[in-house]
Amino acid sequence: xxxxxxxxxGGFIVSLFLxxxxxxxxxxxxxxxxxxxxxIGFIETAKDHTYADGVLADYxxxxxxxxxxxxxxxxxxxxxxxxxxxxxxxxxxxxxPEKTKR
Amino acid sequence: xHIPDGFIDVPTSAAFVGLSAIGVGAAxxxxxxxxxxxxxPLAGLTAVFIFxxxxxxxPVVAGTSGHxxxxxxxxxxxxxxxxxxxxxxxxxxxxxxxxxGGLTALGLSVFNxxxxxxxxxxxxxxxxxxxxxxxxxxxxxxxxxxxxxxxPAAAFGFWIQYVIGATGTFSDSAxxxxxxxxxxxxxxxxxxxxxxxxxxxxxxxxDLVFGWKNNQKVLEIKNV
Numbered sequence: 001x002x003x004x005x006x007x008x009x010g011g012f013i014v015s016l017f018l019x020x021x022x023x024x025x026x027x028x029x030x031x032x033x034x035x036x037x038x039x040i041g042f043i044e045t046a047k048d049h050t051y052a053d054g055v056l057a058d059y060x061x062x063x064x065x066x067x068x069x070x071x072x073x074x075x076x077x078x079x080x081x082x083x084x085x086x087x088x089x090x091x092x093x094x095x096x097p098e099k100t101k102r
Numbered sequence: 103x104h105i106p107d108g109f110i111d112v113p114t115s116a117a118f119v120g121l122s123a124i125g126v127g128a129a130x131x132x133x134x135x136x137x138x139x140x141x142x143p144l145a146g147l148t149a150v151f152i153f154x155x156x157x158x159x160x161p162v163v164a165g166t167s168g169h170x171x172x173x174x175x176x177x178x179x180x181x182x183x184x185x186x187x188x189x190x191x192x193x194x195x196x197x198x199x200x201x202x203g204g205l206t207a208l209g210l211s212v213f214n215x216x217x218x219x220x221x222x223x224x225x226x227x228x229x230x231x232x233x234x235x236x237x238x239x240x241x242x243x244x245x246x247x248x249x250x251x252x253x254p255a256a257a258f259g260f261w262i263q264y265v266i267g268a269t270g271t272f273s274d275s276a277x278x279x280x281x282x283x284x285x286x287x288x289x290x291x292x293x294x295x296x297x298x299x300x301x302x303x304x305x306x307x308x309d310l311v312f313g314w315k316n317n318q319k320v321l322e323i324k325n326v
Contacts, residue, residue, distance in 0.1 A: 007307050011147045019154035027159040027167035032288050033103045033260065035166040036280040042270035047108035049201040057201035059157060071157075078153055078195065086149035086191045090184070093133050094142035 012083065019075030023059070024068045103171065103256055103285075104196065105211050105263075107204030114267025119209030125217040126190055132183030136312065144310045145180040149188040151299070152176060153195060160291050168288030171215050171256060174223030174249035175296040178241070178313035179303060182224040189216035214259035223252030227313060241314050242301045249296035253289035257281040 030038060037043035055062045056074050064070040137145060152172035159167035172192075176185035190212055196202040203211050227248035234240035261281050265274050300311070308314050 004307075007310075008143055008147055010306075011151060015147075015150045015154040018151075019157050023154075023157040026157060026169075027161045029159070029161060029165050029167040031103070031159060032162070032166060032168050032257070032281070032284040033105065036277065036284060037109065039280060040272045040276055042109060042268065042272050042277075045108045045269045046106040047204070049106065050205050051198070051201040054199070054201050056199050059200050059202070074200070075154065075157055078157070078200065079150055081199065082153040082192065082195055083146065083150045085195065086188065087143070087146040089187070089191060090133075090137060090142040090145040090149075093130065093145075093184075093187070094137040094139055096134075096138070 012079075015079050015083075016076060019079045020072045023071050023075045103211070103214060103260060104193070104203030105207040105214075105260065107206045108269060110207060110210055110263050111267040111269050112206065114263060115206050115210055117209075118213045118263065122209045122212040122217065126186060126212065129183045129186035129190075129216075133181070133187055136181040136183050141180060141184075141310055141312070144307075145184045145188055148172075148176050148179050148185075149191050152188065153192045155295060156192065156196070162284065162287045162291070166284060168253075168285075168291055170292055170295050171219050171253060172296075173215055173219035173256070174227060174245060174252040174292070175299055177220050177224040178227055178245040178248070178296075178300055179311055181312040182220050184312075185220045185224070186216045189220060210260070210263050214256040214263075218259040219252040219256040222255035223248040226251045231313070238301075238304045238308065238314065241304060241311070242297050245300040245313065246293040246297035250286075250289040250293040253292045254282050254285045257285035 034043065037046070049057065051057055056077065059074045060070040061073045064073060152170065152175070155170045155172065159169045162168045173185060173189055176188045180188065193203060193208065193211055193216065197205055197208055227244045230244035230247050231240060234244060261278050264277050304311055304314060
């Protein structure tokens with residue numbers, strides 16, 4: 001079991017590091033779809049996001065001025081949030097009713 | 103390739119909510135057969151890793167970036183059903199928490215990335231794996247090629263949606279050429295990240311990898 005634990009803790013820490021630290025160095029150029037929309041012109045048809053003023057909108061924490069900290073904290077919150085939600089969700093999915101257990 | 107609100111009209115967006123609901127519903131059923139207590143945590147970690155790596159936009163050509171979708175990666179690691187669910191969880195998190203990807207466009211984005219990209223990626227993976235020798239490097243190579251194709255496949259999905267229900271009046275063929283062209287390039291990054299990740303997981307916990315386990319089952323049967 002300890003090997004199992006090591007693997008999952010390792011994977012989680014790598015994810016935290018990527019979202020919390022490396023994300024600051026990500027390219028801020030428009031992504032493929034945005035770029036195409038801009039070049040061709042249909043970017044004008046985009047509407048503002050419903051939660052554009054949300055606390056974590058665009059992977060930054062509202063109120064944290066330092067950009068590195070803002071994106072880093074947003075990333076960490078996202079990783080922990082995804083871990084909790086996906087963890088519980090897949091645990092429920094994988095649960096086998098006693099009857100069908102062979 | 104998170105679609106903002108407004109690009110695609112409401113009826114088309116609504117229709118794709120329906121289609122995506124059918125696909126995700128099927129995945130909920132299918133994942134029960136492919137996941138067990140042992141592999142469920144890997145499905146969770148896959149979603150976490152994809153969320154993290156999707157934050158890492160890499161430069162593609164001047165003034166354009168791309169990031170991992172992770173559909174082929176997830177399909178190889180945890181099977182296509184659980185992959186559809188993992189991608190959907192990530193897309194929901196991004197739309198509701200991080201304002202990334204419009205809420206009315208969620209059906210469109212889920213269809214392209216959680217369904218088309220996953221299943222095209224998985225089909226390509228199986229095909230390539232079949233013609234390569236049965237070893238771990240083949241699984242990583244097959245995963246990379248699957249990843250490379252899964253990205254333009256998602257872009258193709260967007261194009262279909264654009265043709266059906268674009269609110270703008272720009273040429274369909276121009277959108278096709280640009281979308282596929284740029285996403286073939288982004289697919290190269292997808293292939294590299296997918297290949298490295300699959301290699302790393304195979305090196306430490308190959309017993310958990312869906313795309314490798316199936317391989318071994320075939321071998322076991324042959325040996326008997």
